[in-house]
Amino acid sequence: MRSTRSIVRVAILMAVSLLLVPACKKEKKEGGEAPTPTGAEGKAGEEGKAGGEAPAGGGAGSIALLLPESQTARYEAADRPFFEAKFKELCPDVEIVYSNANQVASDQQQQAEAAIAKGVKVMVLDPVDGDAAGAIVNDAKSKNIPVISYDRLIKGGSSPDYYVSFDNERVGQLQAQALLAKLTADGVKNPRITMINGSPTDNNATLFKNGAHSQFDGKVKVVKEDAAANWKPEEAQQLMEQFISAIGPKGFDGAYQANDGTAGGAIAAMKAAGIDPKTKPTTGQDAELAAIQRILAGEQYVTVYKAIRPEAEKTAELACALYKGEKPADGVVTGKVNNGTIDVPSVLLTPIAVTLDGAGETESVADTVVKDKFYGEDTVAQICKGDYAKACAAAKIQ
Ligand code: BGC
Numbered sequence: 001m002r003s004t005r006s007i008v009r010v011a012i013l014m015a016v017s018l019l020l021v022p023a024c025k026k027e028k029k030e031g032g033e034a035p036t037p038t039g040a041e042g043k044a045g046e047e048g049k050a051g052g053e054a055p056a057g058g059g060a061g062s063i064a065l066l067l068p069e070s071q072t073a074r075y076e077a078a079d080r081p082f083f084e085a086k087f088k089e090l091c092p093d094v095e096i097v098y099s100n101a102n103q104v105a106s107d108q109q110q111q112a113e114a115a116i117a118k119g120v121k122v123m124v125l126d127p128v129d130g131d132a133a134g135a136i137v138n139d140a141k142s143k144n145i146p147v148i149s150y151d152r153l154i155k156g157g158s159s160p161d162y163y164v165s166f167d168n169e170r171v172g173q174l175q176a177q178a179l180l181a182k183l184t185a186d187g188v189k190n191p192r193i194t195m196i197n198g199s200p201t202d203n204n205a206t207l208f209k210n211g212a213h214s215q216f217d218g219k220v221k222v223v224k225e226d227a228a229a230n231w232k233p234e235e236a237q238q239l240m241e242q243f244i245s246a247i248g249p250k251g252f253d254g255a256y257q258a259n260d261g262t263a264g265g266a267i268a269a270m271k272a273a274g275i276d277p278k279t280k281p282t283t284g285q286d287a288e289l290a291a292i293q294r295i296l297a298g299e300q301y302v303t304v305y306k307a308i309r310p311e312a313e314k315t316a317e318l319a320c321a322l323y324k325g326e327k328p329a330d331g332v333v334t335g336k337v338n339n340g341t342i343d344v345p346s347v348l349l350t351p352i353a354v355t356l357d358g359a360g361e362t363e364s365v366a367d368t369v370v371k372d373k374f375y376g377e378d379t380v381a382q383i384c385k386g387d388y389a390k391a392c393a394a395a396k397i398q
Contacts, residue, residue, distance in 0.1 A: 062095035064115035082312035129201040134158035172211020198258035236265030260284035260291035
């Protein structure tokens with residue numbers, strides 16, 4: 001059984017590589033055997049299950065998109081739809097097997113195993129736990145399934161084929177620079193801040209933290225610092241409650257949070273303790289709708305806008321090329337990032353700090369999220385609902 005399958009596999013690979021000789025060369029070196037298009041490698045009975053409509057000249061196959069959580073709006077609102085739309089345009093007959101792990105690493109492991117058992121030909125994986133996910137990559141690679149490490153870097157002794165993300169250390173620098181500039185502009189001498197970092201199992205959280213410290217250290221006193229496990233906003237809220245009861249409402253001048261979800265939790269804790277969040281500049285990240293509205297209301301100072309669309313679309317381009325056994329188009333891959341095992345060919349996009357009116361080095365809400373229609377055609381209507389209409393008019397958001 002095994003040897004028959006191997007012979008069939010070798011024959012198919014030879015046929016595919018004859019068709020794609022120039023295209024496959026690089027992929028074979030980086031990603032092992034070129035993936036066969038059409039699910040031909042799987043058992044006949046599984047093809048139908050995995051496939052959508054059959055393309056002319058072969059059965060349809062599938063790829064996997066595995067996202068880490070849904071408490072942060074971006075994944076279901078942006079990453080998934082943008083990826084799916086682009087991938088369907090480029091690889092119309094290929095099914096996307098989608099799962100969201102809700103920040104439970106063991107669930108993600110099972111979702112990956114299920115996708116592999118289903119016969120996916122490419123895996124796009126945004127890991128809950130960057131080290132633990134190394135085992136998923138090793139499993140996939142042993143079955144010649146190329147893996148794209150999406151947004152968060154996969155480590156754990158693994159060799160993902162590509163990494164697509166933002167310059168995440170820069171995200172932390174931008175957050176910290178904006179907060180420092182605001183505290184200085186407000187005339188705060190010897191500023192004291194609290195810090196709530198992201199999930200310690202997410203390599204991005206380490207990069208955000210390092211980037212932020214590179215700006216803060218020597219310039220501010222970090223009076224309290226901790227990490228919100230699994231990026232949970234409610235965990236951030238509890239941490240901020242604890243910070244406030246330890247240092248008192250006057251014990252800090254500003255608050256660093258690694259993303260908008262944790263900023264929401266921290267700001268809720270301030271309000272509950274009777275602190276007006278307008279008096280404590282705060283950071284976040286993701287340009288979530290709720291955060292942009294807090295910025296309009298003056299409750300959050302800065303967020304970091306990462307245009308998810310190009311991130312998801314470049315990943316879709318790579319995934320479709322890998323599915324077809326082709327080399328990505330020139331210019332898609334722009335650098336390399338070391339994951340502790342190899343230099344992973346990478347695409348790193350540029351983040352932008354956003355404040356209401358674009359103070360200092362930041363850009364304004366109007367020039368970023370609104371201009372790009374980040375929440376869709378009705379972006380302005382979504383932001384400027386109800387009580388936010390006045391603030392929108394004042395900020396020329398229309
Ligand atoms: C992402 C952030 C997100 C956080 C929580 C990070 O890896 O880069 O955009 O807010 O995870 O999901």
